[in-house]
Amino acid sequence: MNKIVLLGAPGAGKGTISELLIKNQKLVHISVGDILRQNIKDNTDLGKLANKYMLAGNLLPDDIIIKLVEHRLSCKDCKNNFLLDGYPRTIKQAEALDKFNKPTYVFNLKVDINVVIERLTGRRICNKCNSIFHVKNLKNEICPSCDCKLNKRDDDKYEVVKNRIDVYFKETAPLIDYYKNNKQLIEINALGNPNDVYSQIEKFLK
Ligand code: AMP
Numbered sequence: 001m002n003k004i005v006l007l008g009a010p011g012a013g014k015g016t017i018s019e020l021l022i023k024n025q026k027l028v029h030i031s032v033g034d035i036l037r038q039n040i041k042d043n044t045d046l047g048k049l050a051n052k053y054m055l056a057g058n059l060l061p062d063d064i065i066i067k068l069v070e071h072r073l074s075c076k077d078c079k080n081n082f083l084l085d086g087y088p089r090t091i092k093q094a095e096a097l098d099k100f101n102k103p104t105y106v107f108n109l110k111v112d113i114n115v116v117i118e119r120l121t122g123r124r125i126c127n128k129c130n131s132i133f134h135v136k137n138l139k140n141e142i143c144p145s146c147d148c149k150l151n152k153r154d155d156d157k158y159e160v161v162k163n164r165i166d167v168y169f170k171e172t173a174p175l176i177d178y179y180k181n182n183k184q185l186i187e188i189n190a191l192g193n194p195n196d197v198y199s200q201i202e203k204f205l206k
Helices: 014-024 032-041 045-056 062-073 091-101 113-121 158-172 174-181 194-202
Strands: 002-008 028-031 081-085 105-110 123-125 132-134 185-189
Touching: 002 014, 002 174, 014 028, 014 081, 014 132, 014 194, 028 032, 028 062, 032 045, 032 062, 045 062, 045 158, 062 091, 091 174, 105 174, 113 123, 113 158, 158 174, 174 185, 185 194
Parallel strands: 002 081, 002 105, 028 081, 105 185
Antiparallel strands: 123 132
């Protein structure tokens, strides 16, 4: 059973490591951020609400997000193998998850906060294949995999990034102690290249 939670500050590499995990392991990937961005694209009621919070770099209310994740987790394919990327982000969400379907591994991707700012403000996303790149590794702003123009997320602008980091310290960082106390936390050095980070995680999986 691999029921995985990836914790980490914005820009710690949760999205990139998730890509490697789902490529190499049988896991259902649940990214709350991706679900919300899809809702924004589709102009749903949830998308309209999410847009306001995301543009400011704030978290959506717990009750909405908990319901959203529990709905997805209640599908048969998630029973024994899931990868939660960006959930939980508050103690209330973590408590709800423990009651609903307790994770078997909680990996905390540890990075220096200065690195995070540089990673996020230089991050580019392909809206077609969802691949993530950094401007310093690109010759131009075209996706090397599918030739589409790459995009910068609205919430990767400097001012928003600063608020997302403040919110992380206030709301999400306390989860490190929460999972430490539950003896579930596995610390991962996430400063290296994604393949090294992935290998550290892979060792633990069944
Ligand atoms: P991410 O793609 O994980 O960086 O998430 C982007 C944004 O989506 C966050 O800044 C929040 O506004 C919202 N979001 C994602 N996950 C959660 C969550 N677990 N709880 C509340 N809001 C979330």
